Amino acid sequence: MPRLLPTHPKAYTSIQYPFADQLKKFAQELRIGGLFHAVNRLRQMNHLRVGRLVGEDTNGNKYYENTNVAYGRSRWVEPKVPLVAFEMDKYYDSSQVTPEWHGWLHYMSDKPGPIVKAEFGQTWTVPHKQNPSIDRSMHYTPPGHWKNTLTRGRIGPKYEAWAPDAADAAARLPLRNYSDNTHTLRIE
Amino acid sequence: MLAALQARAAATARPGRVSLQLLHKGARGVRSSDARASSAVQPAQPSQPAAVSAVVQLDEAGFAVLPKELPSMRGVDFKQELDPRYAETIEVIIDGHPVQVQKGSSLIQACEQVGIQVPRFCYHERLSVAGNCRMCLVEIEKAPKPVAACAMPAAPGMKVFTNSPIVKKAREGVMEFLLANHPLDCPICDQGGECDLQDQSLFFGSDRGRTTESRRGVEDKNLGPLVKTVMTRCIHCTRCVRFATEVAGVDELGTVGRGNAMEIGTYVERMLDSEISGNIVDLCPVGALTSKPYAFTARPWELRSVESIDVLDGYGSNIRVDTRGGEVMRILPRLNEDINEEWISDKTRFAYDGLKRQRLDTPLIRPDPEMPLQPATWKDALTLVAQKFKATPGARIGAFAGPLADVESMLALKDLCNAFDSEAIHCDVPAGPLADCRAAYTLGSTIAGVEEADAVLLLSTDLKREAPLLNARLRRRVYHDGVRVASVGPRVPLTYEYEHLGDSVSQLLELANGTHPFCKVLAGAQRPLVLVGTGAYERTDARGVAWAVQKLVTSVPALIQDGWLGFGTVQPTAAAVGALDLGLTPLASSAAAGVGASDGAIAEPLGLVYLLGYDSIDLDRLSPDAFVVYQGHHGDVGAETADVVLPGSAYTEKVGTYANMEGRAQRTARAVSPPGEARDDWKILRAISELAGKPLPYAGVDGIRERLAAVAPQLADGTESIHAVSPDIAKAMLAVRASDKFDFDTKTPFASCIDNFYMTDAISRASTTMASCTKAFAK
Numbered sequence: 001m002p003r004l005l006p007t008h009p010k011a012y013t014s015i016q017y018p019f020a021d022q023l024k025k026f027a028q029e030l031r032i033g034g035l036f037h038a039v040n041r042l043r044q045m046n047h048l049r050v051g052r053l054v055g056e057d058t059n060g061n062k063y064y065e066n067t068n069v070a071y072g073r074s075r076w077v078e079p080k081v082p083l084v085a086f087e088m089d090k091y092y093d094s095s096q097v098t099p100e101w102h103g104w105l106h107y108m109s110d111k112p113g114p115i116v117k118a119e120f121g122q123t124w125t126v127p128h129k130q131n132p133s134i135d136r137s138m139h140y141t142p143p144g145h146w147k148n149t150l151t152r153g154r155i156g157p158k159y160e161a162w163a164p165d166a167a168d169a170a171a172r173l174p175l176r177n178y179s180d181n182t183h184t185l186r187i188e
Numbered sequence: 189m190l191a192a193l194q195a196r197a198a199a200t201a202r203p204g205r206v207s208l209q210l211l212h213k214g215a216r217g218v219r220s221s222d223a224r225a226s227s228a229v230q231p232a233q234p235s236q237p238a239a240v241s242a243v244v245q246l247d248e249a250g251f252a253v254l255p256k257e258l259p260s261m262r263g264v265d266f267k268q269e270l271d272p273r274y275a276e277t278i279e280v281i282i283d284g285h286p287v288q289v290q291k292g293s294s295l296i297q298a299c300e301q302v303g304i305q306v307p308r309f310c311y312h313e314r315l316s317v318a319g320n321c322r323m324c325l326v327e328i329e330k331a332p333k334p335v336a337a338c339a340m341p342a343a344p345g346m347k348v349f350t351n352s353p354i355v356k357k358a359r360e361g362v363m364e365f366l367l368a369n370h371p372l373d374c375p376i377c378d379q380g381g382e383c384d385l386q387d388q389s390l391f392f393g394s395d396r397g398r399t400t401e402s403r404r405g406v407e408d409k410n411l412g413p414l415v416k417t418v419m420t421r422c423i424h425c426t427r428c429v430r431f432a433t434e435v436a437g438v439d440e441l442g443t444v445g446r447g448n449a450m451e452i453g454t455y456v457e458r459m460l461d462s463e464i465s466g467n468i469v470d471l472c473p474v475g476a477l478t479s480k481p482y483a484f485t486a487r488p489w490e491l492r493s494v495e496s497i498d499v500l501d502g503y504g505s506n507i508r509v510d511t512r513g514g515e516v517m518r519i520l521p522r523l524n525e526d527i528n529e530e531w532i533s534d535k536t537r538f539a540y541d542g543l544k545r546q547r548l549d550t551p552l553i554r555p556d557p558e559m560p561l562q563p564a565t566w567k568d569a570l571t572l573v574a575q576k577f578k579a580t581p582g583a584r585i586g587a588f589a590g591p592l593a594d595v596e597s598m599l600a601l602k603d604l605c606n607a608f609d610s611e612a613i614h615c616d617v618p619a620g621p622l623a624d625c626r627a628a629y630t631l632g633s634t635i636a637g638v639e640e641a642d643a644v645l646l647l648s649t650d651l652k653r654e655a656p657l658l659n660a661r662l663r664r665r666v667y668h669d670g671v672r673v674a675s676v677g678p679r680v681p682l683t684y685e686y687e688h689l690g691d692s693v694s695q696l697l698e699l700a701n702g703t704h705p706f707c708k709v710l711a712g713a714q715r716p717l718v719l720v721g722t723g724a725y726e727r728t729d730a731r732g733v734a735w736a737v738q739k740l741v742t743s744v745p746a747l748i749q750d751g752w753l754g755f756g757t758v759q760p761t762a763a764a765v766g767a768l769d770l771g772l773t774p775l776a777s778s779a780a781a782g783v784g785a786s787d788g789a790i791a792e793p794l795g796l797v798y799l800l801g802y803d804s805i806d807l808d809r810l811s812p813d814a815f816v817v818y819q820g821h822h823g824d825v826g827a828e829t830a831d832v833v834l835p836g837s838a839y840t841e842k843v844g845t846y847a848n849m850e851g852r853a854q855r856t857a858r859a860v861s862p863p864g865e866a867r868d869d870w871k872i873l874r875a876i877s878e879l880a881g882k883p884l885p886y887a888g889v890d891g892i893r894e895r896l897a898a899v900a901p902q903l904a905d906g907t908e909s910i911h912a913v914s915p916d917i918a919k920a921m922l923a924v925r926a927s928d929k930f931d932f933d934t935k936t937p938f939a940s941c942i943d944n945f946y947m948t949d950a951i952s953r954a955s956t957t958m959a960s961c962t963k964a965f966a967k
Contacts, residue, residue, distance in 0.1 A: 164823070
């Protein structure tokens, strides 16, 4: 009987098991924060990643770094969201990143937030505020928009007709004024 | 080609130069591949004529053996022979191409002549050379550093490079310095899209700046209601300063400070009081000076442009009407060297908002004399007017054409009235007794010809207000050549020095009798010029004044000679010359501007008064039972008095012929539609004739132009040329009888025919911009 060569070890590729990597990372997230935490991560990001926790800012955002991945993807922020959140995108926005962490996050410097604050922080700076229009109700809609109850103003005629009667002349709309939209947009 | 060569050689044969000859009879041709011999563009020629071979040698094959350059080409410069202008050329090598440019031109002009555009900000061909923007730097061979092309005269043999690496680097550096203090506010700048700095920074500038310093801030200046200033955008090209000083003749703009602290402005806070101040908006290469009424209303790429003619004064400036969505957004000048060059007056430029106010957009009928006008249909209004035409005897029909009437509508009005046996068709022109002589009521010298005059007499005119651009031309003549100007009339600033001889008729009579000292100046001049304002004929003694003017004109022989007609009237309205050409009756004097008066004689009170845009009606002389029809585009005095109002079109809304003060017929173009129910003016008159049962013999625009060609061919040819009056005819018509005696009013001074430059007609009276100008500038 001929001696059989040992079988070649089986190679696994990501094509054969496309979710193997993600499943592994999901398992890691499960280990870190439990089921809700892992599901929230999936909802916020289009792929899961695991890294070193660099720090946390005053808004509760956590800053991570994984130096094993490519430059440009190696730093990220995980915003603080409630454990049970129905509309996830109502709770986080890029403006929640505080100024002292902004430079680190965008590779402008390698100094994390607390060091930046210690070095460059001034006593007179105004506390950071996030963009208030995260909430849809805060979004601006011009007059005439379907969500705005205020109707759009009338732009006025292209020319002013001569009226023999002074009373008619007084009752007319003013001539349109392109350089001023106060009346058309009803800006107070 | 051989024949052509022989012909050229023969034509240019001179003693000492031998023309081309062929000895061999059977020569099959000249083997010359020198394409330059037949090309239209001549390359540079050696300045010294070389030795010319007498005969042509033939080779073995029988072809002529010619030198590399043809003898005729070496010896004779055809251009210099044929065109005397080329005798004044020199050779310059631009970017490696030897080219002929005019002697005395600067490098920037030399490049322009051969089609190379050198970028520039401060250089402008109608202003003096400042040389301070440094954008036109070019490289000259053997020059140590780049030189400004606008300030460097072209010299023979100069080798110029306009696109070398040094030049590109120099331009980039200049642009970087210009942008160092220029705000980045293109999105909110009115010059955006038509900004020289924007364009040139795109083409010649760097893609990034290196400055980290904070930008300079400059306080905005208040130049009045027309020009908006954002002085941080200024790059100190000083075009506005040079225009104000050199062309407009006001010294109010200037520069203060040096270096980084330099500012353009009025030295003490005051407004720019000039009738042509709006041109600095066009001159400004950046957005520092922009149009105040146009501010934030439109972007240049939204606009649709139509080339037209201005009719708000008698000058006939060529304009470009920019419209958007059926609205006139702005008016800009169009180049015409014979008339307005590239300037326009402020009324021309800024009165366009009057086209949007007080408009007549529907026919109106007054049902009862006590009641206000009521809107009506065209059918009702036209039928009513036609009935009145039928019912009124011809002697009681009178028509009056206003200052904005076009030639076609005046012709239709005249034909309509003539069809109903009326001859009382008046026009709003105080031409007085000289209304039959075209040489007297036009500007015989032509507008451009004013610059050929060497002694000028102004009579009863404030030229700065009546024709600001004509005054600017005269000012140039005074400043460059020291032409003597004298005036009998109002003592007003004309932006140049002139001799004020007085403002009374007695000075005119002295001039007419030859006893005044200025007569010697006129008599000694080669091309004297007498300009009469129509204010001279608005007087009670207009006939006497006209007689004195005629006497003055005939007493100076050089005033009317072959090729020079040095006598003319400055007509203040666009309709004047056209109306007089058509034979409309002028109003003899302002006292006769009422209704029913022709040349001072009242025959019978008029029963039907037809006003074609005529607003200066004398209500006291209007018969109470007169039926007044007003046809026009603006609600003014005429419309208020009318029993029927027929809405017509303004000059931006119709194609109409207008003759300017020199008698040049030009056509407006239709830029927007007339508002509402308004129609073309001559068509309204044609419709009335149809309903009244005597239809005019033309139904289309071609028909009325044919009719115009029959009545006044000088207005109909459409070539925009001037039909000059023959000196013999002018002399015969201006001859005076010695026996004439007149009563002269020596107490009333000669006055200008307009008192407020900004409000002279229905359009400018309706304009709010002109109202604010009146408030700011009018005395």
